[in-house]
Amino acid sequence: MDVREAFLAFFESKQHDRVASAPLVPEDATLLFTNAGMVPFKSIFTGDIPVPNNPRATSSQTCLRAGGKHNDLENVGHTARHHTFFEMLGNFSFGDYFKEEAIAHAWEFITQVMKLPVDKLWVTVHESDDEAEEMWKKHISADRIMRLGDKDNFWQMGDTGPCGPCSEIFVDQGAEHFNGPEDYMGGDGDRFLEIWNLVFMQYERNAKG
Known part of the structure; x- marks a missing residue:
């Protein structure tokens, strides 16, 4: 394909x-x-x-x-x-459209077009994004949704400019790729492979932060 x-x-x-x-x-x-x-x-x-x-x-x-x-x-x-x-x-x-349709489109593409196995998929949302988490629960079980902080789930173009919380989709490549404590969603290991980043650009950061 x-x-x-x-x-x-x-x-x-x-x-x-x-x-x-x-x-x-x-x-x-x-x-x-x-x-x-x-x-x-x-x-x-x-x-x-x-x-x-x-x-x-x-x-x-x-x-x-x-x-x-x-x-x-x-x-x-x-x-x-x-x-x-x-x-x-x-x-x-x-x-x-915004979060709900963006999430639905991504899920439809990876599961119905790419046919990735649902039991290998994980999702992260920003720790403050209750809305995105509730929308994801329509597609994936709650125990496969993780909340992470700004380092992993807040996207910004640079020191200034458009920014906002994001939601990432990961594929679990299997325990054989486990390399230690860095192997988590957003970590430096290779077990969990990020395949999609849904960025919800709802803010613009200025020079004062």
Whole structure:
């Protein structure tokens, strides 16, 4: 299966416009390289440019992480999952749907399209996000939902800019990949592989925090 095409086609079926990958060197002067799928849409999220006619988009964005807030360079070779250059699949809603539909779309794609076994899946939410946890309980048992703090489940683009709580989906690759106490959701081990990060960008951080 072509995962990229399956993802983009799935979200097109959910009324998202397919958007081509933006250049690796962004127009954003605060970034050296495009390091996340939302970078080309930052001006929409901040309200600097109008929301497009279709407030839903999906893309496969080329990204490079070699410094700054999202720096994976030092982890390359130490884990089985970090890269400096990769394509980030994403679906975006500009003031249209929010947590409930985002969670439902992700769950439908990974369980019905990708057919990943439900008994291998785990979810994390921000420790303060009661709403996301209750929505996840419609899809997965409560004992497979973990609450974590800002370090793991609060996403921010950089020191300033769009930010908010997030919810991550993990695949348990099995006990044979267990390497010790660092093997937990969001940890440095390889047993639990993060496959999706649902970011709920409901805040904008300014220079004063």
